[in-house]
Amino acid sequence: MARNFAHGNYSHTQKKARNTGRTARDQTRRTLSQNFMVDRHAVDLMVKAAAPEGLVLEPGSGEGALTLALAEAGARVVGYEIDPRLAGQLAARTRNDPRIDVIRGDFTAARAPREPFAVVGNIPYSVTSKIVDWCLRAPDLTSATLLTQREYARKRAGDYGRWSLVTVESWPWFSWRLGDTIGRESFRPVPSVDSAILLLRRRPEPLIRGRRSYQELVELGFGGVGGSVRASLRTRYQGVDAALAAAGVPRDAVVGYVHPDQWITLWERLCG
Structure with missing residues (x-):
C-alpha cells in the first residue's frame, strides 16, 4: 500500500475537466505535467547515466517503468508520486518487492534522507526548477540524474555557450553535464518538445571554501x-x-x- 506522505491538497486531481473534449484523466495528466516513458531504450539510457546503487529517490514514479529498472540495476528505490491513482497502482504492483517503496506525495515537500542518496527521475517539466533546487539544498545528495526538457538541460549545462545563475552559483560544489537526448516519441502522451538527461554530481571536494x-x-x-x-x-x-x-x-x-x-x-x- 502506498504510504500517504502527501503535503497539500490534491483534490483537484479528482475534478472533472471543464472542456468536454477531455476526460478527467486527461485533465490530471495536463495539470500534473505527466508524460510517461514508453521506450525501453530511453529507460536504459537513464539507468546507464545514473549508474544507481544504494538509496535512490525517484520524483514522479508514474507507471513505474524507471522505478522497476532502477531496482533491477541494484538500487533501493523510494518513489514519490503525487497522483493518488498512479501511486496506488504502483504500490500494488511492487508490494512484494523489498527494493521498492512507493510514497504518495509531493517530492519537493519531502525531507531529504540523512544518508548518502541519489535522485533519478523523469521529472515533470512544470516543476523542474523546484526539483533541481531541492537537490541542490540536500546535504547528503551525491548525484541527480534528471530527464528534463532539452532546452532546460542545455541551458544549465552551458551547451549554448552561456551559463545560468543557478549553475554558476553551485559550480564549486556540483558539476553539471548534458547527457543523451531522448526524443518526444519516447513518451505518452507525446510532449511538444524533446527531452535530455541532465547530470548533476556533487564534487568529492569543493573547489572553494567561502x-x-x-x-x-x-x-x-x-x-x-x-x-x-x-x-x-x-x-x-x-x-x-x-x-x-x-x-x-x-x-x-x-x-x-x-x-x-x-x-x-x-x-x-x-x-x-
Missing part, C-alpha cells in the same frame, strides 16, 4: 548593473580589472558568457 562570499560575488555579477560583469563588480570590489585579466574575462564581457571556472578565479582574486 560559500557566502562566492555566492554574493556571483549574485552581484548577475545583478545586471551597468551591463557588464566589470561594471557590476566594480560597485563593490577593488582590483576588478586585474581579477578579470587573471581569469581571462574580457572587460566588456556580459555575465552569461563568463565560464564557471572563471568565476572561481574571480573569487580567488577578489575574495580569497
Whole structure:
C-alpha cells in the first residue's frame, strides 16, 4: 500500500475537466505535467547515466517503468508520486518487492534522507526548477540524474555557450553535464518538445571554501548593473580589472558568457 506522505491538497486531481473534449484523466495528466516513458531504450539510457546503487529517490514514479529498472540495476528505490491513482497502482504492483517503496506525495515537500542518496527521475517539466533546487539544498545528495526538457538541460549545462545563475552559483560544489537526448516519441502522451538527461554530481571536494562570499560575488555579477560583469563588480570590489585579466574575462564581457571556472578565479582574486 502506498504510504500517504502527501503535503497539500490534491483534490483537484479528482475534478472533472471543464472542456468536454477531455476526460478527467486527461485533465490530471495536463495539470500534473505527466508524460510517461514508453521506450525501453530511453529507460536504459537513464539507468546507464545514473549508474544507481544504494538509496535512490525517484520524483514522479508514474507507471513505474524507471522505478522497476532502477531496482533491477541494484538500487533501493523510494518513489514519490503525487497522483493518488498512479501511486496506488504502483504500490500494488511492487508490494512484494523489498527494493521498492512507493510514497504518495509531493517530492519537493519531502525531507531529504540523512544518508548518502541519489535522485533519478523523469521529472515533470512544470516543476523542474523546484526539483533541481531541492537537490541542490540536500546535504547528503551525491548525484541527480534528471530527464528534463532539452532546452532546460542545455541551458544549465552551458551547451549554448552561456551559463545560468543557478549553475554558476553551485559550480564549486556540483558539476553539471548534458547527457543523451531522448526524443518526444519516447513518451505518452507525446510532449511538444524533446527531452535530455541532465547530470548533476556533487564534487568529492569543493573547489572553494567561502560559500557566502562566492555566492554574493556571483549574485552581484548577475545583478545586471551597468551591463557588464566589470561594471557590476566594480560597485563593490577593488582590483576588478586585474581579477578579470587573471581569469581571462574580457572587460566588456556580459555575465552569461563568463565560464564557471572563471568565476572561481574571480573569487580567488577578489575574495580569497
